[in-house]
Amino acid sequence: MEPSNKINFSRRSFLKTSALASGGMLIGFNLFNACKQDVKMPVDLSTLNYNDFNAFIKISPEGKVTIFAPNPEIGQGVKTSMPMLIAEELDVLWDDVYVVQAPLDTENYTRQLAGGSQSLRLAWEPLRQTGATAKQMLVNAAAAKWGVNASECKAKQGVITNANGETLGYGDVVLEAAQLEVPENVTLKKPEDFTIIGQGTANVDIDEIITGKPLFGLDYKEEGMLYASVLRPPAFGQVLDTFDASEAKAMPGVVDVITIGDKAKAYLESEKPNWTAQLSKSKKVVVLAKTTWDAxxxxxxxxxxxxxxxxxxxTEFHNEKLNEILEGSKFNTRRKDGDVKKAFAQADKVLERTYEAPFLPHNTLEPMNFFADVNDEKVRLVGPVQTPEDAAKTVAALLGRNIEDITVEMTRMGGGFGRRLYGDFVYEAAEISDKIKKPIKMVSSREDDMTTGVYRPSTKYKIAASIKNGKVTGYHLKEACINGNMYGLIPNFFPAAAIENYQVDTANYKSNITTGAWRAPYTNFLASAEQSFFDELxxxxxxxxxQLHMDLLENVKNNPDPKIEYSPDRLQGVLKLVVEKAxxxxxxxxxxxxxxxxxxHNTHVAEVADIEMNNGVPTVKKVTCAVDCGIVVNPLGALNQIKGGVLDGIGHAMYSDFVFDNGVPQSNNFNSYQLIRMGQTPKVDVHFVKNNIAPTGLGEPTLPPVGGAVANAIYKATGQRLTKQPYMNNLQAKKVVG
Known part of the structure; x- marks a missing residue:
């Protein structure tokens, strides 16, 4: 169903404007419906205090538009696509738009984070309303100047024209527009009238990225700061006993060696530690030096x-524990339809399989790092983090400071994938600076990142289906997971409501190995397991x-269930499209x-993997991907996200393994941990379902299903059903049997 183009909203809860003393109009907007209603806008851009606003746009007397982007940019493209929504409805030339990263504003925002592929979906109407309202105010100001009715005027590409052909630029009327009442109603453009949305638009930071200008956390530095390298326990379950730093202190460039950890331990033992505080209770040794290399x-x-x-x-111990869980009876039932036990008891046959996936590190291109400057007056934090508000709150609790003392400035991130949801590196930096009362930059090495980080949990799924008279009558999914998935299974995804007797159970083993969200949390392996199972079924x-999927989705359409989150029609749509295009x-x-x-993650995807056998080894040559994400805001950015997700999913499903021996990770760099190589990357052919439904996210949804598509293709080639990742470690037969 298409969204309404006529939008009604309360101006108090949505938009605030003010004239700038330097000329221009400042427009604040309610991003994600999180803007506080009593915030006053500043009157002079030169005196802006970033704690006084959320995000806003500034229109200069020259007609240029500056958009302050509040959400962290981790490569998902929101710093480009979200401003495109405003520029579209504002009706300006994209070349006249400047985008600036805003810092954390804990007073005025309630969702200033990057995660879950939700940013564009939640911003779709609020940001368009912002642009449309600003345009209407400019048109109203021009109409008043001409002494005509605003309905007789039109705005396009930053120019307002009346019925007589007279024109005024936005910059000519910004001061007058700022004095007008905010209109209660605005009309949003119809999709067929879009000129910016739907056009492939380059990343707003692309010039800085390719020329190496400072953008990322690793680029950030200040005069007089020290570099810090943290020695953490080499095994999960260990804590520091003794240390000798005499040799380190004598080295050129080393300034001091200290310990931290007391504050972190006290915080972790408090009643309500933040979920992002994936810290060790151990003391840690910190080397402070003049350069990163010295540290x-x-x-x-x-x-x-x-x-x-x-x-x-x-790892062997974890496998045993997960097996015990699957064979036991202590589960949390997430959804239960009908009677699975009865369906299984009456079945002609029950198909049952167990699927396994290992721990995985995140391996962002940019290792963890953060700048901190803690003094008696304030705590200033700068760097790449997906959860800046949680970071500020945790640092305040950690150091015993008021939240008003904390400021967080966000840099662009060289990858997140969920790793930078967890602010352990922020908290270490803050504790170091607090102890020495000097500005420092904490920098981790690749080895630090891989061996002392946060991991995707090792997981096993046992899936069983009952068959009676050639029909699927029951479906039972059990999850056993180290520490549990972040949100547990999603019980209302397919095949919920498609099978009369349906049950989802979860259980976990609590481990001291830190685990957390990894790109496409909870579905990144579940999709592979379920889609492999349905192929065998x-x-x-x-x-x-x-046809099996089409028939099951017809069951859902014939018996609508308000609890399910997916659309059976849209799943059928991507399935039909991928069958045709592949x-x-x-x-x-x-x-x-x-x-x-x-x-x-609110998006429907179907994928077909084509493989060939080369010297007995399966090679993925092509993946055809059909995507229904609603309106595609930025096709260029969308293609990058889709292809990146597919390649990431193939690489980890095929090659990546990560094991522990007595608490010690057995891989510490890319020489022993395999990511997908250039020569292993297939062609990715992308096709969008065209509709006018509001857009959904693309950072994660194309990763989960590709593992299943590849496993099913390998079965066709080798006759071998793969139930354990990484597939290449577990592929036994090396010959074609098809």
Whole structure:
């Protein structure tokens, strides 16, 4: 259903304007409906206090538009796509728009973060309303200047024209517009009238990125700051016992060696530690130096001993625990329709499989780092973090400071994937600076990131389906997970409501290994498991793989369930589109296809993987991807997100493994941990379902299903059902049997 173009809203809860003393109009807007209603806008841009506003646009007397973007940019493109929404309705030339990253504003925002592929979806109407309202005010001001009715005037590309052909630029009327009442009603453009939305638009930071100008946290520096490198326990379950820093202190460039951790331990033992505080209770040794390299070398010279505080767990131990959980009876039931036990008891056959996935590190291109300057008056934090508000609150609690003392400035991030949701690196930087009362920059090495970080939890799924008279009558999904997935399973995703007897159960083992969200949390492996299972289920039933899904989705349409989150029509739509575009079932000899269709993070996706066997080894040659994400705001950015998600999903499903031995990660860099290589990347062919539905996110939804599509294609080629990732470690047969 298309959204209404006529929008009604309260101006008090939405928009505030003021004239700037330097000329121009400042327009604040309610992003994500989070703007506080009593915030006063500043009157002079030169005196702006960033704690006094949320995000806003400024129109200069020259007609230039500056948009302050409040959400963290981690490569998902919101710093480009969100301003495009404003510029579209404001009706200005994109070349006249400047975008600036805003800092954290805890007074005026309630959702200033990056995660869950939600930013564009939640901003769709509020940001367009902002632009449309600003345009209407400018038109009203021009009409008043001409002495005509505003309905006789039109605005386009920053120029207002009346019925007589007279024109005024936005810059000519900004001061007058700022004095007008904010209109109660504005009319948003129809999709067919868009001139910016739907056009491929380059990243607003692209020039700075390719020329190496300072943008990222690692680029940030201040005069007089020291660099800090933190020596953390080498094994999960260990804490610091003793250390000798004499050799490190004698090294050139090393300024001092200190310990931190007391404040972190006290905070973690408090009643309500923040969920982002993935900190160790151990004391840590910190080397302070004049350069990053000096700090790294000094850390290697530290002679430390460690003692065991809790069990040093290994991957074999985790496997045993997850198996015990799956065979046990202590589960949390997330959804239960009908009677699964009865359906299984009456079945002609029950198909059951167990799927396994390892821990995975995040491995962002930019390692963790953060700047902190703590003194008696204030705490200033600068760097790349996905949860700046939580970081500020935790630092305030950690240091015993008032939240008003904390400021957070966000840099662009060299990757997040969920890792930078957790502010352990922020808290370490703050504690270091607090102890020495000097500005410092904490920088982790790649080895630090990989061995002392936060990981995707190791998970096992047991899936069972009952078959009676050639029909699926029951479906039971059990999850066993180290520490539990961040949100647990999503019980209202497909096949919820498609099968009469349906049950989802979850349980976990509590480990001292820190785990958390990893790109496409909870679905990144679940989709692979379920879509592999459905492929085998179709074969067991002797029915066409595509038809099985179409029939199950018809069940949902015939028996509507208000609890489900996916649209059966939209899932059928992407399935039909991918079958057509991938030439499903009609490829040349030697090419084997696998299919997966999935919904997550509000977006519907279907993918077909084409593989070939080269010297007995499966090679993914092409992935055809059909996506229903509603209106595509920025096709160029969308393609980047979709292709990146597909390649990321293939790489981790095929090659990436991460194990622990007595609490110690066995990989510490890319020589022992394999990501997808350039020569292993397939062509990704993307097709969008065209509609006028409000847009949804793309940073995560294309990753989960591709693992299932690849596994199903490998089965076609080798006859081997793969139930354990990474697939290449577990592929036994090396010959084609198809």
């Amino acid at each position: 790294f070398k000094g850390k290697k010279a530290i002679r430390a001993t460690w003692k065991e505080e809790s069990a040093l767990e290994s 179709a074969e067991e039933l002797g029915v066409d793989r595509v 030439n499903w079932g009609k490829t040349a000899e030697g090419t084997y296809q696998g299919l997966a269709v999935y919904y997550c």
